[in-house]
Every structure is written in C-alpha cells, then in structure tokens.
Amino acid sequence: MMQDKNIPYKIYLEENEMPDKWYNMRADMKNKPAPLLNPETHEPMTFDDLRPVFCDELVKQELNDTDAYIEIPEEIRNFYKMYRPSPLVRAYCLEEKLQTPAKIYYKFEGNNTSGSHKLNSAIAQAYYAKKQGLKGVTTETGAGQWGTALSMACSYFDLDCQVYMVKVSYEQKPFRREVMRTYGASVTPSPSTTTNVGRKILEQHPGTTGSLGCAISEAVEAASSQEGYRYVLGSVLNQVMLHQSIIGLETKAALDKYGIVPDMIIGCAGGGSNLGGLIAPFMGEKLRGERDYEFVAVEPASCPSFTRGKFAYDFCDTGMVCPLAKMYTLGSGFIPSANHAGGLRYHGMSTTLSQLYHDKLMRAVSVEQTSVFEAAEQFARVEGILPAPESSHAIRVAIDEALKCKETGEEKTIVFGLTGTGYFDMFAYEKFHNGEMTDYIPTEEDLQAGFNGLPTI
C-alpha cells in the first residue's frame, strides 16, 4: 500500500478540536426552504402549532432559518465525546485496489452501538425533551437504526422511549428489537391496534406489513395522546439536519488540519439527514461564494425521490396527520417494492435539500441494489468495514467516480459518508451471496399512482 506519509489512515480530532456549535445551512440560503403548512388550513405552521408535537427548543430550531451557528449544549458535547469524533479515513486500500489516481476519504459514523450517524440527533432530541421535563418520547423506526439510537439516548437521560417499528422490519430484524430492549425501550410493530390511525390502516389493509409513513402517524398520535410525551423524528426535519452538521463540521476540521480540499462530496439520501449533515459546512462556503464543490446525493433506483419525484407540497406521513412539506416526493402513498433490501425508502426528502437540489446546487443519481451490494462487498474486502446497505449507495458512486478518474487521469479528492455498519442486514447480504437479489425500477405507472395522491395546493 502506498501511504502518503503526511496523511494518516484515520484522522481523529482531539477533544478540544471538536465543534461546539452546529451549523445551520438555511441561514446562508438565498432561497429558503418553503415553510411547513397546516394540513387543514394550508397556513404556515407556527411555533404554537408545532409545540404540541415537538419539544419547544426543537420547534425553535425547526423554524430558525436565520442563525448560522447554534451552540451545542455541554451535556450533548459530553455525550458526543463518548463516541465522537468519528474517524475520517483515507481509503488507501480501496484506491490501490481500483488503481485510481483519485484520493478517497470516508467519514465513518458506524463506530457506536446504534451502528449509524442517527445517534447525533437522537441525543440532542432526548436532551431537549429531558430539559423540558418530559416523561418520554415516541418515534417510528424502519430498519431500526434510528430506534436503536433513540433508545440509547433515552436510556442515558432516563426518559421513556416508545418505538413504533415498521412491522416487516420488526419481524425480519428481531435482533434490532432486542438491542432497543437492552436500552429499556418498548417496541411495537406498526401498524398496531394501540392507535386510532393504526386500527384504521389495519381495517383498510388487513395484511399490510407497514411503512415508515404509517409508523410516523402512529407515533405522532401516541405522543399527543399521552401527558408529558412528545414525538421525535430521525430524518427529514431541519432540526435533524442541524444536529447532523456535526458530521460535516468534523470532516471539514479534519481536512483543514491536513490542508486537504475535496472536489466532490457524496452521500446516500433517504430523508436526507446524513447527506445534509455531511455537506453542511461545505455547502455553506458554496452558498457564500467562497469555494465551489460538487455535491452528489445517491438514492436507490427503487425509491427515486430526487431523480424521478416531483417538487411539491406533500404529506409527510401516510395518515396525513403531519404538516405538509414542500419537497421532492413520490407521493405519501408510494411504497417501494418489497424486494428492496436497504433503508432509504422514505417517499419524500428534506425540504432544505430539496430546495438546494431545485436550485441546482447539488446533483443526484440513483443506483440499483445489486450494484450497491457489489460495491459493499468490494469495499468490505479491502477496507475491512462491513457497510450498511444504505451507506453502500454512496460507496457505489464513490467507486464509479474513482474509476472515471482512472480513465481521465484526474487526481480528484472524493469524500463520502459511510453512515453505518451492516451487522443487522445479513439477510440482504445472504440473498446477494445466493444470487437471489433482484433489481426493481418503478414504472411510470407506479410513479403516477403515487403522484395522484399529492394534495392540491
């Protein structure tokens, strides 16, 4: 292996080099993301509209599009110290395997028990809930990373944690459930009979294995029907993007320390929290006209909100109880094919990223899952880490871009987000090993069915 002696394999920041403020991209955007709308009146949601659902401080963060920096409370910084800084790794072995002149770095967020970057926002949301004197929080989880992260965070602050887990995941991933139980959370398969919206969905679709949109509806109802509870969400929202900016801020500090300037930053995109967090400070420079970067969102071909969705106001959940958000969306009724293995199956996308994409400040590509697992395996064999299927979307495109550099001879510096580990995804890996994995691309008719459900505003 050819190590550049000036650049270690893994760049760690010292504790005193860790960010003490989150960065709020929206403050630097000329075209702000469109506001959330009340689903009944279509009026912009206010602080008072949102506080029955979210903690007060989080509502403030949700609505704040003017302050560029928001201080990270000391309690959260202390928790961050237990598993952060995460390493920025130079992929020397992958570079050599590909024989590319490109320099590849990845920010690895999987070295904590939740197995992903989700903990960055979970701990912040739990902290504000505790500070407000709440008893507990409710949430939904799909593949289980967010639920795991939230149960860790709640256990730390001694808060009750109620997780609605998409039924298909609950059944296919019993181990994820046990991790959450280890941290003291209660886990309910969704749709369930514990909520009105769950019962209604079960009546209409008796055999359904659930969806994220449906679990969101149940969790929101559960929060508002219990005294001292609020709802928390692991992606899509502005507050989550804010907390996840820790990823990008650390990445930038680590690169700056060694005088490295990336040409391209790549991240997978489901609801957008990891990508939004990773690119945040770099996008800030671009928005302020200080430096240009290429940003690439990678999404599954089976759930292509950016590349084939519409930029429109839509419901955030299946039960249509949440505010409307203007975003790239496939329609709240869109459910990706059951053969889709990884996460990234949300029908919509962060309003902030949607606006940036609409303004052509970033681009997006979609990739098919067998090629994603090929990239995952190739990466694992040389870099050691077993990546989550979600993260492997970014690996796929990083490899493709590095191979383009091999053709052209360009020595591009590529940074990608390795959001998590795949320990709980071995069913999908097994399918891949056995040659049983297939690809799925929605037809125009599939998409049209989703678009037909868009509200008229």
Added chain:
Amino acid sequence: MMQDKNIPYKIYLEENEMPDKWYNMRADMKNKPAPLLNPETHEPMTFDDLRPVFCDELVKQELNDTDAYIEIPEEIRNFYKMYRPSPLVRAYCLEEKLQTPAKIYYKFEGNNTSGSHKLNSAIAQAYYAKKQGLKGVTTETGAGQWGTALSMACSYFDLDCQVYMVKVSYEQKPFRREVMRTYGASVTPSPSTTTNVGRKILEQHPGTTGSLGCAISEAVEAASSQEGYRYVLGSVLNQVMLHQSIIGLETKAALDKYGIVPDMIIGCAGGGSNLGGLIAPFMGEKLRGERDYEFVAVEPASCPSFTRGKFAYDFCDTGMVCPLAKMYTLGSGFIPSANHAGGLRYHGMSTTLSQLYHDKLMRAVSVEQTSVFEAAEQFARVEGILPAPESSHAIRVAIDEALKCKETGEEKTIVFGLTGTGYFDMFAYEKFHNGEMTDYIPTEEDLQAGFNGLPTI
C-alpha cells in the same frame, strides 16, 4: 458527569506512537511454560514436528521463549492502522452511575468488523502464510469471532480461508456465516463428513452439535491433507498471545502518556489470548520486579478451567491429533452445558497464563451468566457500547471491584479489556430480557468425568 479535564474520554495514540514490536512475556518468565509434547512419544515438539501444521515463522514464534521483543512486519503494521489504535476509554458515566471513587478504564477492541480483538492475530497469521507462499489456511470457529477475523485477514492477502464452525453456532448464528462469506471464506458446519475425524465423531455421536475441540481436529486434518495449506488457531497458543500483546502495549502507552498507573487489570479468559495480550507489558514489569499490579482472569462458572481445573498435560482437541499442552484444564472431553450463552467454552487455557497462575502471579474468579448479562446491560445503558457476552465477564468483575472501592473509599485505578461487541449475540440477550436465562455450575461429578479423560504422563 465529572470529567477530569486532564484526561479525555477516549485516549487515542497517534500513528507514530503505535508499537512496532510485539512483546513476548515468556522471555521474562523465570518458570517458562512447559513445552508442547508429541501425543505419541511424549517428547517435546520441535520446529520440524510443528511445521507440517503451522507456518514456519509462526512455529518459530511458538517456540521462542527468549526474545522479549519481536518486530511487527510493516505489512501488518499497515493493516493495524486501518482499525488501530483502539481507544482506551475512561468510563466516566459508569463511575458516576456506580458512585465509586474508583477510576475505570477499558480498552475497547470491538471497533472493527470482526467485532473483537481476534483480528490482531488473524492478520499476523495470514501475513506469514502468504509470505510462505501458501494457498490458504484452515481453522475452526465457535461463536464466529475468530472465523470472521480470519476471513477478513485472508481476503486482504488473497488467501483461501476454510472455516470449520461448531454446528450449533453455524445454525444459531447464520449471520456470522454470511459475514464470513462476504469476505470470501468457505464455512463448513462441524462435525462434518469432509474429514475422517469428523465422520468418526458423527458415527459415535450422531446427534452432536459439535464442540471447539472437535472443530479443531477437523481443521487440522483439512490443513494437512491439502497441498499448500496450514492450520491457524485464534487463541491458546503462544504465538497468538504474542500478537495480542499489541492490546497491552497500546494500553500502556496510552496510560503512560497521561501518567496513569493502574492498580488492577481485568480480562475475560477463554483460551487466554485477550487477557494474555492485555496484561503482557504490565506482567513484564512485574516479572522483572519493576512494579506490582493485580491481574484478574474472569471465567464463566460453567467452564471454570482456572478456578476448578487441573494443572496437567492434556489434549488440545477432541480428536487427540494435536500436541499435548500443560495447562489448567477440565479435560478435552468436557463440554459446557448447552444453556451457556457466551464464548469462553474451551476446556483448557493458554500454557503461559497457566504457568503464571500456577506461580500465583495472577488470580482468577468465576462468574455466573445471569450476573454477567446484568453487568452487560448496565454497562450498555451508560457507556453506550453493546458488549459481547465474553467481554461482559470482565465488566462484571470491574463493576464488583468498583463497588468494593465504594465501600472502602479506595480510589483504585481499574483497567479492563472490552474485547468485543454483542451484535451477533442477541439471542442470548433476548433470553435474558425474557427471564429465560439460567445459571449452571458443573457438579463435582461433571468435572470428574472430564478429568478421567486426562492422559497419564
């Protein structure tokens, strides 16, 4: 949380502070571990006796009890850089939870895809196999940590990797198998019909779910019956202890950096590789009379080789094809009760650690598994990390010792080895959560049955 501002949560070494030599404890021992004996002639095994089974360089390391330091080849140091140094973590949150004046540190070896410290020796053994021009290696694995580590190492050096996996684990841990397959290894449930010894065991015990001793016999036979193959082992042997000394060397360097001197060092013990590696440089100081430390080996009450075994020559494997080793042993026929959840189920113990224990240079305690899982859950909830059941044996005793300090007011500095993560052990956690976990302590009769199988020498 009360952070000592001088001591970070996690102490990481810089790349240039990482050890470039392994430390060989035996060189400093006055009473050397007894030699391996030929099972037929009872003569000490020589280089020529061992080289048909192990790589030449590894045989040299196995027999070398005079050189205190052995250089780590550059290729291995490069691989180490991909996942090392591992963090030495100050357990501030656990200390606060326990309200103990003790200062607790743990060396965390779980932040690599194999999920444990096993990779430290796997990469060394694969390297020497490659250097010798071999085609591949064979091995056994129980819970699967060693098999996973070896498949990662072999994939890195492009060596064939054949793993005999104890049948009960093969069936209960299909995901471990898929991780190994991701790295290109072939995995065979043991006992199998692919070897003479496997067929013989299957004839005698048709319904057997296998044991580590039996899988060792199969792997050794598979290596010696294929051209260009050698056998490799993940614990017990001196060479493995040597490679694992990287754990202790890093720990000592990190402590020295902050002027911290531990009073007590605690590790779980199955075959002894993690414990031997962790204590190595500290034991060196004790052996040379430079400084005193208290060393504690923790083993499961259901497989108590140190605390209830005999110090005697015994077979290392069930098939009795391996050399005889002088060690604390329960007899090669001893198999812990099926209700035992974690690893640490090997009947014997490292010859080096056995000699040190015999010479009263360290002590040992045994703990029951429900109390181990209680400690695991308590640790997870405050420190975030989901520990492996094996590692949790050390956590149990670290907590017990910290609580003793609370009684006495002593401010002891306790270091323990957190060898790995529990992602693939959720069956056991589930049993624990459901109150279905029981304890098992072998009766005197159980032990006597094992001792009856000891060879007469």
